[in-house]
Amino acid sequence: MAGGKLSPRQKMINLMYLVFIAMLAMNMSKEVLSAFGLMNEKLVDSNTRAEKKNVAAYDALALKASEQEKQYGKAKEKTDSIRAMSDDLYNYIEDLKTKMTQDVEDKTGYETMDKSSFLDQYFFEGGKVSTHGQEFIDKVSAYRDGVIKILGKRELADIVASRFQTSDITNSEGITLNRLKYHFEGFPLIASVTKLTQMQSDIRTTESDALSSLLEKELSAAVSMTNYEAMVVFDKNAYYAGENLSGKIVLGKNDPNLTAEKVILNGREVSKSKIKAGQVLLDGPAGSVGDKTIKGSFFFKENDSLVEIPIKGSYAVIPRPNEAVISADKMNVVYKGLTNPMTISIPGIPSNKVTASAPGLTRNTGSSYSMNPQGAGGSDVTIRVSGTLPDGKPVSSNKVFRIKDIPPAMGMVRGQFGTIQMPKSSAARISIAAGLPDFLFDLKLQVLSFKVKVPGQLTAIVNGSQLDSRAIGVIGKASRGDIITIYDIKAKVSNSSYQLKRVLPVNIEITN
Incomplete structure (x- = not known):
């Protein structure tokens, strides 16, 4: 069509051919713009669902940290920092998208969002990156570096570095280009909006990955037998000479489907009839007066080997009561701002011959007390108990209770x-x-x-x-x-x- 002398008819045919090609190009452009818009909708929906899942995970971790601060406290502190940085960058990008589309009357009219003028003027000026463009780069860089610093030497740190690169990029022709120009200069508005929504998706994904990565150690321990701890639990704290020992040995994680292969106590194997789901029943003489120790091991089958969990406990055999029994009716701590019910007594001594004192402690009736530690100060409170034994001898005991704030x-x-x-x-x-x-x-x-x-x-x-x-x-x-x-x-x-x-x-x- 480009050489030789053409007839008027051939010229007309060529012109119609060019018009036809142009029309195809226009239709293709509209289809591409619509495709970007539909992709953006799916990403927005995915981001909403990801945010809900992350919020639920953060709340669960917060509850775990309030209950087991030593185990989950550091992980929560790190994820809280990543969460704050993620929300800051996510909201910054959301505000930018709002500015980009504020003059668009129909937010779903993707075929009309074919101009690139907004970001061309907002991110660039005189062929260079503008102040706004540099701000965008700095925020992405700060987020990337901050998350990597918290993650430390983890595989996820390299993934985050790749997700949020801001360095120059080399195209297919070997030409080095500014990354911001490469991704945003000259692109249709809807394409740029979609790219920014994808960045928001990367942010939420990074949060989810960080939660999993930072809790990996705790989650691995939770499914391993090495996470179990044996505890000796007696029916009471002390025994009289001649009494039978009563109580049980249980695991810290009591699973009703968990039964030991065998149990050794003080050098002897325990009868199978005494080994129950997640525990071993104690039944035998307490022994003579004095301090006693129980030592041994649980043996559980894990994979092709036996995992040994040590048992260690102690109790005292006494001729008569010599220590006060103090228990919180609700739990083993007292809470600020609340009236904590408590029972205070000394075995073998009537309640009218027992006295107890501590800041915020008041007696209701008999062995029933109320503790309001608001004015106690510090992180614990000591309850001092004294009484008179039947033979007239005095006995006293102190007990320290932790003071905690009401959980979130x-x-x-x-x-x-x-x-x-x-x-x-x-x-x-x-x-x-x-x-x-x-x-x-x-x-x-x-x-x-x-x-x-x-x-x-x-x-x-x-x-x-x-x-x-x-x-x-x-x-x-x-x-x-x-x-x-x-x-x-x-x-x-x-x-x-x-x-x-x-x-x-x-x-x-x-x-x-």
Whole structure:
């Protein structure tokens, strides 16, 4: 079509051919733009689901750390740092996407999002990276380096470095290009939005991977027999001479389906009839007066070998009571801001001849006491008990109890916590509550204040438990699929001045 003298008819045919090719190119372009838009929708939905899973994992880890701080405390501290950095970069990218599409009337009209002017002007200036572009690079670099520093020498650190590279890139022709220009300069708006959503997906994936990686040691130990610890549990702390020893030896992780291959105690193998699921029954003479020791081992079959778990315990055989028995009715610690019921007695001595004293301790009746450690100060409180034996001799004993804060509560909406789905119209009428699921005390909590965060909107601060007009207005700007975060919830124990140290956030997903 390019050589020789052409007839008018041939020229017309060639022109029609070119028009046809142009029309094909235009249709292909629209299809590609629509494909980017549909891909972006799937990524947004995936990010929402990933965020819910991560929130549930963070909450579970927080609960574990509150119960077993030594085992899970460091992992929680590290994941909390990664979570904060991830939210910061994720929200920064979300704000950038909002700016990019603020002039687009139809957010689903992907075929109209074919211009590249916004990021071409926002990220670049005079052929170089602009201040905004450098800010984007710096934030991605800071996130990458921060996460790698927390992860340390783990395989995941190399994966994170690859996910969030900011260095120059070499194209297929061997030309070195600025990475920001390579990925964003001259690309259609919807393509750039999709790339940014993919970055947000990488952020949520990194959070999930970090949770798994940092908890890998604890999770491996949880399924291994080496994680079990044998404990000697007697029916009482001391025995009289001539009494039969009664009690049992159990494992720290008592599994009803777990039975030892054999058990050795003080050099002798225990009868099979005494070996039960996860425990060994003790039945025999206590011995003469004095301190006694029980030593031995559990043997469990794991793979092709026997795993040995040492047993070590002690008890005392005494001729008569010589020590007070102090027990907390609820648990082995006392909580600030609560009235902790306690039973204090000395075996063999009437309650009217027993006295107990400690800061915050009051007697109700008989051996029933109440402990309010609010004014005790420090991290523990010592209860001093004294009494008079039947022969007139005095006996005394001290017991130290740890003082703990009430564990973190959970933000609640309609009696639910975590992420709750509801229409926007319903979200504007909610009230915020706080609860302590599975806590030993049945407490009523009063919400004092909270903050409301809607994607793309300024945070609203609310006093009390009901939404005010400003918060309702912010929620009114939420869109379908948005996750509204209710956080920084302040609450106290009802009919008390004690304020909880922390209340976990609650999320609302807008359905329509």
